[in-house]
Amino acid sequence: MDRAITRISHEILERNSGSDSITLLGIPTRGAHLAARIAAKIESIEGKPAQCGTLDITLHRDDLRMRPPRALMPTTIPSLGVEDRNVILVDDVLFSGRTIRAALDALGEIGRPKTVQLAVLVDRGHRQLPIKADYVGKNLPTSPSQIIKVQFTELDGVDAVSLEEGEI
């Protein structure tokens, strides 16, 4: 996982010519941890801190009515905001694309970034919306019933990505 994060960080820096114009926004819970990891990596490469925050998308989800109410997570926008920045959304797994659609809506209410890019640790396919990631840690072909479990040391005590057979 560390190697994937290192590669994503380098790709982000290459595409945006350095870290000055970028703002990383992680989608809670695990996307936020991933964003913090990428920010730390970018800082160690560039020698200066990167703008990093979190973006909660719960209120913009299109499946709210189908589930019991969810708890809201914190949204923290870094000091320079998103206006005219290259915003990079960060999430752990890219699946249907609906989370990212909601994130784009949520972002639109905060401001108007120059560009929005997407970094994910795992792309498992099965998109339901026309959304594509700019930076992918690993492409993992799956069947829709399988479950991808991403674990971070901060939360779960271990760094791991595992594929589990879901019940049908």
Add this chain to the structure above:
Amino acid sequence: MRHLLSIADLSKTEALQILNTAEELARVSDGPMKKLPTLRGRTIVNLFAEDSTRTRISFEAAAKRLSADVINFSAKGSSVSKGESLKDTAQTLQAMGADAVIIRHSASGAAQRLADNQWMTGSVVNAGDGTHEHPSQALLDAFTVRKNLAHGGDDLTGLHIAIVGDVLHSRVARSNVLLLTKLGAKVTLVAPPTLLPVGVESWPVSVSYDFDSVIETVDAVMMLRIQLERMHELFFPNAREYSRYFGLNKDRLKKMKQNAIVMHPGPMNRGLEITADSADSARSVILQQVTNGVSVRMAILYLLLAGSQEIGASE
């Protein structure tokens, strides 16, 4: 959670969930874009059979910020004043497709009655019923106390709060006693014996008749409105004597602990239970209470209406 009828029905976890959700929603209210699409297409009816400014407008603002459609309905100028019963009113609202009804009524238990009978399928939110409860006010008060005094803590453990004035007629006091003690705070009621309800000994609070001895020890004072319409009922000899013994004035304000705050659910009778300089002092969080009210009510509407009510609905 399907309805919000009383604080007594809420567990501590549920109460904290509302406060935490409100905390996140408050950030939205601070942001440049105050409107969220979350409750688009839902209809919320404000059924106010008793006068109200703050609560009604606050619920209306909360619903609108979540993009719900709001229908305001007050007893004056509607068929309620022609004698239409609560049942018929509720069934009418149901027939129009209301997803939630926010009800204020002068009869204790009106909200419960609306929720218990199968007159309508939507959620019922109690916005004050008689002298029974006013849960959303208690939640916003607890939210305000936590924001000012809990220093990032989750609940209100270790805080001491005085509720002063007409406890007997106050639904705000009843809901607050239940909620604040549920969240771990110590509550002292301060009032003349005539304005304390029968059976107050069984409440989880201490009672004092001496405001001056209590004021130095508390972290927050919550002043209650003296309902002027009850002045002739001889609960106390006259207004001046009441203000002298139980009103908040400059001298008492000086005795308060360093970071202690002054609260009032409104509307205030300036000069009776609270002097103008106390209400406008730096300790006063009365306007903060109003602002927080919108966030807390957004949280209530979000938690009641945004999700599916079938528990354990599949992913």
